[in-house]
Amino acid sequence: QQQVKQSPQSLIVQKGGISIINCAYENTAFDYFPWYQQFPGKGPALLIAIRPDVSEKKEGRFTISFNKSAKQFSLHIMDSQPGDSATYFCAPKGAGGGNKLTFGTGTQLKVEL
Amino acid sequence: DAGITQSPRHKVTETGTPVTLRCHQTENHRYMYWYRQDPGHGLRLIHYSYGVKDTDKGEVSDGYSVSRSKTEDFLLTLESATSSQTSVYFCAISSDSVGQPQHFGDGTRLSIL
Numbered sequence: 001q002q003q004v005k006q007s008p009q010s011l012i013v014q015k016g017g018i019s020i021i022n023c024a025y026e027n028t029a030f031d032y033f034p035w036y037q038q039f040p041g042k043g044p045a046l047l048i049a050i051r052p053d054v055s056e057k058k059e060g061r062f063t064i065s066f067n068k069s070a071k072q073f074s075l076h077i078m079d080s081q082p083g084d085s086a087t088y089f090c091a092p093k094g095a096g097g098g099n100k101l102t103f104g105t106g107t108q109l110k111v112e113l
Numbered sequence: 114d115a116g117i118t119q120s121p122r123h124k125v126t127e128t129g130t131p132v133t134l135r136c137h138q139t140e141n142h143r144y145m146y147w148y149r150q151d152p153g154h155g156l157r158l159i160h161y162s163y164g165v166k167d168t169d170k171g172e173v174s175d176g177y178s179v180s181r182s183k184t185e186d187f188l189l190t191l192e193s194a195t196s197s198q199t200s201v202y203f204c205a206i207s208s209d210s211v212g213q214p215q216h217f218g219d220g221t222r223l224s225i226l
Contacts, residue, residue, distance in 0.1 A: 006155075034214060041220075042219055045216075046215075089155055099209075099213060100146075100161065101156075105154060
């Protein structure tokens with residue numbers, strides 16, 4: 001049972017362009033919606049997160065848009081840079097104990113010059 | 114960076130041998146987690162701990178056991194390694210505050226021949 005569907009699997013964007021990654025979920029008990037960024041040879045690191053009581057959150061060039069009724073949230077990277085080239089994961093958290101995350105399958109982003 | 118150390122960072126072993134991976138934290142966080150990362154699957158939770166000697170299974174726990182005798186250490190054991198357990202293993206920690214993010218170590222690359 002795939003609770004979290006992430007798309008696209010890979011993405012190539014020109015420098016300065018907008019990167020958009022989407023995440024659809026089934027479990028309405030999720031109560032925290034983070035995006036993680038992972039570079040080769042490293043563990044994932046929290047990039048930005050949103051709670052379900054807001055529809056958008058912006059931190060610098062990174063924005064999360066959240067659509068509760070559609071059970072979707074997306075990551076937008078404005079003015080994409082080569083240093084943004086990494087793998088991105090959505091990983092919503094359930095409301096139960098343990099702060100457990102359910103990871104999407106990841107999106108490999110490459111930003112070209 | 115969160116104080117998480119995984120050891121070893123790389124290991125090659127043979128089918129049928131026991132393997133123990135160690136995660137050590139210096140943050141005094143309550144929750145600790147073990148994940149495996151495989152292409153096309155994102156990160157999948159193996160086991161997690163919510164306190165000393167308190168552990169629970171994740172979605173891919175078969176063939177793995179864990180122990181936590183001290184707050185700072187969380188051990189993952191493969192009792193009899195199989196080739197299907199070849200993967201990159203990540204440890205993560207989280208405080209017990211609601212909605213706090215998980216912080217990840219840099220992983221252990223395990224190859225079982």
